[in-house]
Amino acid sequence: MTDSDSASDPLPSSSTEEAKCEKCAATIRLDTGICVNCLLREGLEGGDEVSKTSYQSVLAEVDAPQKSWFLGNYEILEQIGCGGMGVIYRARQRHSRRIVAVKRVLSYRADSHGALQRFRREAQAVASLDHPNILPIYEVSESEDGLPFFSMKLADKGSLHEHTTSLREQPRKCVELMAKVARAVEYAHSRGVLHRDLKPGNILLDDRGEPLVSDFGLAKLLDGNNDLTRSLTTFGTAGFIAPEQAGDSAADVTPAADVYSLGAVLFNMLTGRPPFLGANPVSVIRKASETQAPKLRSLAPSLDRDVETICARCLEREPGARYRSAGELAAELDRWLDGRPIMARPVSAPARIWRWSQRNPKLVGAATAGILLGATAVWLFRGEPQAGHGGDRSHLAGSLAEVSHPAKTSSTDPRMGERDRSNLFTVPGYVSPTDSEAESNTRVTGVLPMTEFIREERDTAPNSSSPTNKTVANVAPAPPDTPNITGRERLPAALLLAKKNPAAMTAALPDTESNSTVRDRSSEAALRPKKIAVDTTTSPAKGASISGRDRSSEAAPGAKKSAREVTVATAETRSNANGRDRSPEAGVPTSKLTDKSPASIQGFVKDAKGEPIKGADLRIESRDGKQVLRTAKTDPNGHYSSQGLQPGVYRVTLAVNGAVKASIMNTRTKVNQPTELNFDFKKTPKAAANTKGRKHMVWVPNRTGSHIGGTWVEVDDKGNEHSESNMQTYAPRR
Amino acid sequence: MNGHEGANGPHEFVTTRWSLILSAANLTNEEQKARDALAELCRTYWRPIFLFVRARGYSIEDAQDRTQDFFVTILKKNWLQHADRNRGRFRSFLLKSLQNFLVNAAEKSHAHKRGGDVEFISWDDWMAEAPSQLSISVQALDSLPPERIFDLSWATTVVDHAFQRLREECESKNKLWLFQALSSYLTNERDEVSYAELSAELGIAETVVKKQLHNMRQRYRSLLREEVSQTVADPADVDDEIRYLCASLATETR
Numbered sequence: 001m002t003d004s005d006s007a008s009d010p011l012p013s014s015s016t017e018e019a020k021c022e023k024c025a026a027t028i029r030l031d032t033g034i035c036v037n038c039l040l041r042e043g044l045e046g047g048d049e050v051s052k053t054s055y056q057s058v059l060a061e062v063d064a065p066q067k068s069w070f071l072g073n074y075e076i077l078e079q080i081g082c083g084g085m086g087v088i089y090r091a092r093q094r095h096s097r098r099i100v101a102v103k104r105v106l107s108y109r110a111d112s113h114g115a116l117q118r119f120r121r122e123a124q125a126v127a128s129l130d131h132p133n134i135l136p137i138y139e140v141s142e143s144e145d146g147l148p149f150f151s152m153k154l155a156d157k158g159s160l161h162e163h164t165t166s167l168r169e170q171p172r173k174c175v176e177l178m179a180k181v182a183r184a185v186e187y188a189h190s191r192g193v194l195h196r197d198l199k200p201g202n203i204l205l206d207d208r209g210e211p212l213v214s215d216f217g218l219a220k221l222l223d224g225n226n227d228l229t230r231s232l233t234t235f236g237t238a239g240f241i242a243p244e245q246a247g248d249s250a251a252d253v254t255p256a257a258d259v260y261s262l263g264a265v266l267f268n269m270l271t272g273r274p275p276f277l278g279a280n281p282v283s284v285i286r287k288a289s290e291t292q293a294p295k296l297r298s299l300a301p302s303l304d305r306d307v308e309t310i311c312a313r314c315l316e317r318e319p320g321a322r323y324r325s326a327g328e329l330a331a332e333l334d335r336w337l338d339g340r341p342i343m344a345r346p347v348s349a350p351a352r353i354w355r356w357s358q359r360n361p362k363l364v365g366a367a368t369a370g371i372l373l374g375a376t377a378v379w380l381f382r383g384e385p386q387a388g389h390g391g392d393r394s395h396l397a398g399s400l401a402e403v404s405h406p407a408k409t410s411s412t413d414p415r416m417g418e419r420d421r422s423n424l425f426t427v428p429g430y431v432s433p434t435d436s437e438a439e440s441n442t443r444v445t446g447v448l449p450m451t452e453f454i455r456e457e458r459d460t461a462p463n464s465s466s467p468t469n470k471t472v473a474n475v476a477p478a479p480p481d482t483p484n485i486t487g488r489e490r491l492p493a494a495l496l497l498a499k500k501n502p503a504a505m506t507a508a509l510p511d512t513e514s515n516s517t518v519r520d521r522s523s524e525a526a527l528r529p530k531k532i533a534v535d536t537t538t539s540p541a542k543g544a545s546i547s548g549r550d551r552s553s554e555a556a557p558g559a560k561k562s563a564r565e566v567t568v569a570t571a572e573t574r575s576n577a578n579g580r581d582r583s584p585e586a587g588v589p590t591s592k593l594t595d596k597s598p599a600s601i602q603g604f605v606k607d608a609k610g611e612p613i614k615g616a617d618l619r620i621e622s623r624d625g626k627q628v629l630r631t632a633k634t635d636p637n638g639h640y641s642s643q644g645l646q647p648g649v650y651r652v653t654l655a656v657n658g659a660v661k662a663s664i665m666n667t668r669t670k671v672n673q674p675t676e677l678n679f680d681f682k683k684t685p686k687a688a689a690n691t692k693g694r695k696h697m698v699w700v701p702n703r704t705g706s707h708i709g710g711t712w713v714e715v716d717d718k719g720n721e722h723s724e725s726n727m728q729t730y731a732p733r734r
Numbered sequence: 735m736n737g738h739e740g741a742n743g744p745h746e747f748v749t750t751r752w753s754l755i756l757s758a759a760n761l762t763n764e765e766q767k768a769r770d771a772l773a774e775l776c777r778t779y780w781r782p783i784f785l786f787v788r789a790r791g792y793s794i795e796d797a798q799d800r801t802q803d804f805f806v807t808i809l810k811k812n813w814l815q816h817a818d819r820n821r822g823r824f825r826s827f828l829l830k831s832l833q834n835f836l837v838n839a840a841e842k843s844h845a846h847k848r849g850g851d852v853e854f855i856s857w858d859d860w861m862a863e864a865p866s867q868l869s870i871s872v873q874a875l876d877s878l879p880p881e882r883i884f885d886l887s888w889a890t891t892v893v894d895h896a897f898q899r900l901r902e903e904c905e906s907k908n909k910l911w912l913f914q915a916l917s918s919y920l921t922n923e924r925d926e927v928s929y930a931e932l933s934a935e936l937g938i939a940e941t942v943v944k945k946q947l948h949n950m951r952q953r954y955r956s957l958l959r960e961e962v963s964q965t966v967a968d969p970a971d972v973d974d975e976i977r978y979l980c981a982s983l984a985t986e987t988r
Contacts, residue, residue: 050956058949
């Protein structure tokens, strides 16, 4: 190695001086100068083991006056708090003499220096937040030993935690406070910063009693690892974190998690306890994951039912069933404060049954089979139906027809009762329109758990103009922006494990489920099956369908293979916990990627204005989205390329700033023939009118603060339709 | 149980990470825990791995790639199957695996290009920001065999972890000043310490200084042993492992 090497080499710092230890002659020392060998030998010395607790009790015996010491420009006066990630001091700024709070990271907690680096970046991002209800950070710096710290406003009045008892007597005050907090959180979300550890202790009060949200986005960075045992120390706020934060996908947290926490904090303020209690943090988390939160009024019967509903909505286990943003929660709280009706509705009985069925699929299957058997037996036993029942059967046929042609009905039909609507969501592929947006005739409603689906516009069908066939639907509104933390940045926390471990990688992917949002106020909309059929105004009978899983065997007879289907890569299908993976479809040659592999995928990414999006992340995934095989970034011209693929079918997923925007698939990649897959976002508000040729539309939900999304993406079809099922090739928009 | 907490001293040996990894190798339901534990260990001991690869003559970039690929390889699900109790310590098993990995990698002409396979941690973040705890001469680095470099770095990592934890335990009790004053005497014999001077300097009684230093030393030992214990399968191996590391350090300049 040359000297120049060592200058840039992150190898050990070099020293030409022989600095042998006087005792052992070894030359390796810690930065502090202590001989490593001697320190090691200490471990061989006898003596009793001393636990942390007993050692710290010995430390506490020293009653000498606190020696002042400095952390950067701050004279540390006293320690005022200590959490899983660091220590907080009351400190005095050296020159201004201002009293501030200084928080520093404990290096041992930080796991790796990479984590520290991310901490710095995150702290800087948080420092850029400027909101009256967010605790201002004054300075982000680092100490002499390279550990980052930051100074912030010292909130003298303590936190909500200390005021829980007094606030409990003032429900209105609680709601007012939480509305402000929710707005602050919404503001942070809009700036790409998640909190991830909202709890009463992190909501401070200034001298005027105004809430100040502190610790934005910091805890997660340092606590985020997969080690369960380690997590035990970080679950100190179990009961306030969303259930999805506690799973293996802990690194994958969306704004919905903060919404959950806001609800939990409100719940805590109003009842004096968090929604879930348990003997230990793990049991609390388990309860939160497995059971519905208790009703607010079961603990505080005097509270208003609407507040109960609001809390319940926040505390939905399914992220997609919660308020879609902290801002929406704030607006809801404001409505309540103003005495206006709130938007959320209590969970209906059918929805509860649906949830139960989701949790007990086997029981449901058995029950369904039993009912069917029973019905069949009755029918057979009775033989030919009596004349008087003919109408019933035709009614049944009509119902079935509705299933086949969902566009023929609409759950927004005012004549349709709540029960009718709730029945509909069990119909696979049914699209449930909502009651507000009818201006577009090509919208799809319901929860769109993935960011894209594809609709084919077909030649005008004979009955296309029939108003009864019009699918009135709206696209699920966009989720708030995800934090400006890419999956890549999360990797160290989730550890390298994620790199090629499909399951872990899946966990690191943005939670598309929680990204999805619900326009439909009824909770059951969120729980609707993820198979979404889209009928266009032009061809409802042959409408292209979009499914959450392979439906090649389920395609309507008329659709045949020309029906465009796209696999919606939901979080569910990716993780596919039920084992119903699409193995026949997932037969991508995934394990033998070599640089000599002859196939390749390339293309470009352009935004709605036709401008190239540089630095966008593209994941070349297996067809089922379970394995990330390659990644690529777009260059300044928006181009990307991934070489060395084996011929096969791949999914290409686009993420901008860590947020998944769209995902498309190719036909079989061919040898020595680059496959071009472009992401071309073009706003086409009247997409439905575009009936000439074979147009395909990809919907990309809006994301707050993003310059793309919220549009139909129009792509031309080359016509290279895959002969088997749902593969398509897209050509650049011309 | 979290070995880092160290509240229960030697009892935690039964759940050391390495023993967890070994015991869970064939248990499906324990696999995730085992992988997490393995990942944790890898995170701690990435530097020895990188230095070893580097010492094998790879450029910095290539060494980074190889190290990352190595992590990926061993964190793969089936890797755990190869871990068996007969392999002994995590350190030696990791080194052996690393050596095999590099041999195999060298045989493959289609070595993965940097970043071409799967997105990974930015080495700039990881490496450049990591202050080295190891001060070693350039000559030594050039002359020592890679295996020795690996051991040196390993030993340093173990010690540094224990040392930092001690520091933080002091700091959390507002006794960073005490740590700073006494930690440099951790390895000194009792007669080498001038308690009177320390007493005057710190403004506390000499007996208190003695007691504090004694306890700090004891606590450090516990932390060090706990650190080492995470990498051995049998608690009885801790002493041997420490001796091995000491030996590698003692002969490092020869």
